[in-house]
Amino acid sequence: MSAVLNKKRYSQLLSEALPHVIRSAKEHRDMLHKAEELMLKGRALTREETELLELMVALIQDWERKEHPMEKASSVETLRFLMGSNGQTPKDLWHIIDKTALSRILSDKEDRRGISKEQAKRLAEFYRVSPAVFL
Numbered sequence: 001m002s003a004v005l006n007k008k009r010y011s012q013l014l015s016e017a018l019p020h021v022i023r024s025a026k027e028h029r030d031m032l033h034k035a036e037e038l039m040l041k042g043r044a045l046t047r048e049e050t051e052l053l054e055l056m057v058a059l060i061q062d063w064e065r066k067e068h069p070m071e072k073a074s075s076v077e078t079l080r081f082l083m084g085s086n087g088q089t090p091k092d093l094w095h096i097i098d099k100t101a102l103s104r105i106l107s108d109k110e111d112r113r114g115i116s117k118e119q120a121k122r123l124a125e126f127y128r129v130s131p132a133v134f135l
Contacts, residue, residue: 022063
């Protein structure tokens with residue numbers, strides 16, 4: 001990939017792809033399709049194609065953030081996600097949080113007290129994430 005952007009070639013790519021602010025699901029699908037075509041080239045992308053792809057990805061991400069905003073997961077949802085992603089059962093965490101406390105945390109009972117600051121700190125060290133994700 002050349003270090004210098006060929007403005008004439010980049011202009012030509014822009015005029016062919018016509019990247020723009022996405023305003024509908026159809027435009028989103030179309031832009032995704034164009035971006036995927038570029039991604040299939042892999043390392044063979046030119047500098048100009050890389051610039052175009054980065055622009056398209058930014059436009060796609062902008063639309064997705066607006067159309068599908070993420071809600072903040074609860075501390076328990078985060079813990080369940082991390083356990084599932086790592087193929088763990090509650091037993092795998094008993095060395096971090098005792099069996100009774102972990103059972104209480106993972107239960108769906110309305111009276112659960114959640115994850116304490118100390119438990120969040122130990123879980124964060126174990127999963128190598130910020131304790132804030134558990135609070």
